[in-house]
Amino acid sequence: MAAKSPFLLPSIGAYLISSLFLLTFLCGAVKYEPNWNSIDSRPLPAWYDESKIGIFVHWGVFSVPSFSSEWFWYHWKGPQPFSSVVNFMKNNYRPDFTYADFAKDFTVQEGIFDPNHWADIFHASGAKYIVQVTKHHEGFTSWPSNHSFNWNSMDVGPKRDLVGEVAKAVRKYPDLKYGIYHSLFEWFNPIYLQDAQNNFKTQNFVFGKTLPELYELVNTYKPEVVWSDGCNGPDEYWNSTYFLAWLYNDSPVKSTVVTNDRWGRSALCHHGGFLTCHDHYNPGTLQKRKFENAMKLDYKSWGFRRDTTLGEVITIEKLLQNIAQTISCNGNILINVGPTKDGAIAPIYEERLRQMGSWLKVNGEAVYKSRPWTYQNDTVTPNIWYTQRKDLKAVYAFLFEWPDNGFLTMAAPAPTAQTKVTLLGYPQPFTYQSPKHQGMVVKIPVIPYNKMPCKWMWVLKLTALAN
Numbered sequence: 001m002a003a004k005s006p007f008l009l010p011s012i013g014a015y016l017i018s019s020l021f022l023l024t025f026l027c028g029a030v031k032y033e034p035n036w037n038s039i040d041s042r043p044l045p046a047w048y049d050e051s052k053i054g055i056f057v058h059w060g061v062f063s064v065p066s067f068s069s070e071w072f073w074y075h076w077k078g079p080q081p082f083s084s085v086v087n088f089m090k091n092n093y094r095p096d097f098t099y100a101d102f103a104k105d106f107t108v109q110e111g112i113f114d115p116n117h118w119a120d121i122f123h124a125s126g127a128k129y130i131v132q133v134t135k136h137h138e139g140f141t142s143w144p145s146n147h148s149f150n151w152n153s154m155d156v157g158p159k160r161d162l163v164g165e166v167a168k169a170v171r172k173y174p175d176l177k178y179g180i181y182h183s184l185f186e187w188f189n190p191i192y193l194q195d196a197q198n199n200f201k202t203q204n205f206v207f208g209k210t211l212p213e214l215y216e217l218v219n220t221y222k223p224e225v226v227w228s229d230g231c232n233g234p235d236e237y238w239n240s241t242y243f244l245a246w247l248y249n250d251s252p253v254k255s256t257v258v259t260n261d262r263w264g265r266s267a268l269c270h271h272g273g274f275l276t277c278h279d280h281y282n283p284g285t286l287q288k289r290k291f292e293n294a295m296k297l298d299y300k301s302w303g304f305r306r307d308t309t310l311g312e313v314i315t316i317e318k319l320l321q322n323i324a325q326t327i328s329c330n331g332n333i334l335i336n337v338g339p340t341k342d343g344a345i346a347p348i349y350e351e352r353l354r355q356m357g358s359w360l361k362v363n364g365e366a367v368y369k370s371r372p373w374t375y376q377n378d379t380v381t382p383n384i385w386y387t388q389r390k391d392l393k394a395v396y397a398f399l400f401e402w403p404d405n406g407f408l409t410m411a412a413p414a415p416t417a418q419t420k421v422t423l424l425g426y427p428q429p430f431t432y433q434s435p436k437h438q439g440m441v442v443k444i445p446v447i448p449y450n451k452m453p454c455k456w457m458w459v460l461k462l463t464a465l466a467n
Helices: 012-028 036-040 046-051 072-077 083-092 099-105 115-124 162-170 190-197 204-221 240-249 316-328 347-366
Strands: 053-057 129-135 177-183 225-229 291-296 331-337 384-389 394-399 407-410 415-423 440-443 458-465
Touching (some): 036 240, 072 099, 177 204, 291 316, 316 347, 316 384, 347 384, 415 440
Parallel strands (some): 053 331
Antiparallel strands (some): 407 440
């Protein structure tokens, strides 16, 4: 008689138990169906909520004229042209110049474009994820797409895989995640225009262009964010739920990827992953569902503009205030920078990002892994916004302005005998009074300028509160 293998189950009972365990495991695995009820039930991966801050990168052929905005082509040749753009072309280019002619000047010059330098700036900013525009509404793909012949960064212009280069550089930092932006539609693609003329009853553009590009991007670059854009047409036309079901069930990033809500006309602000609703979405009140505030450093454009003035660039004070307001209401913030056609990030934008990073080194405890508190902002001093860290049993008060009279009144916190008030980055605790046990009057000591922990928007840490 052959000896029994030590790896064989010793009894039929054990075999049945093992089979039952396996069946239970398999049945317990979630399989998302291609409908919004199922897609919306998928929890957001924890990394996204904990990250709070991302960087948006708008870079494409529109970076060559670098005038007006990234909608330059549409504002030149669309149904309602901008006179400023039309005159810009008339005064600076030959009469037969086409938008496609700009592509050869999308040079991405050696010695100027350095993806490792970009990644260093992004890492220094304190952001935790990057979303690169891989294709805007102009249709130009920043990777060697098999579905965009002669209108991609390998065939014309840079002659490089810009998506691959940026992704590789970003991923050298373990705490940075890489994501992609992709436009569903293209302004002047004749196949898309034909589908639109057919009232979106045909889907030639979807299956011949949009979906193949999305599968190609995900399978090739494995992005942790898929940021869709372009809500022209119904989401049924875009076959959105089928793509998202594949993304969540079978893609190489199925367990970690996050998506937004711009998957068709009816999906916006209702379906998908996190909600964006509209650009600069900062509702100012607590939202039950996770949202993202996509906002610009240049108030007028997502892409680089040569005619930008200093007054049109957000100040560091306003940027930090945007962060506090957004995260206190259950949002993430996606801060946009537009590089030049050569691949440089202008010093003013680099300065803003590095300033943000210096502030986060002191105050990141109140940002990363934070959650909305019972109150979002204070009723007595409205320029105070709150977050909390349940793991640290602390509430954080973001002060937009430093109190100049030596006292700070907050109505929201309910202190106890054990409550402690500290300023992040400062060693000594602050004293306070609370005569009615709801609300606090904090005494602000005189701190020499060179001892201040940061230059803008200070954060108080409150522990052992009753609420």
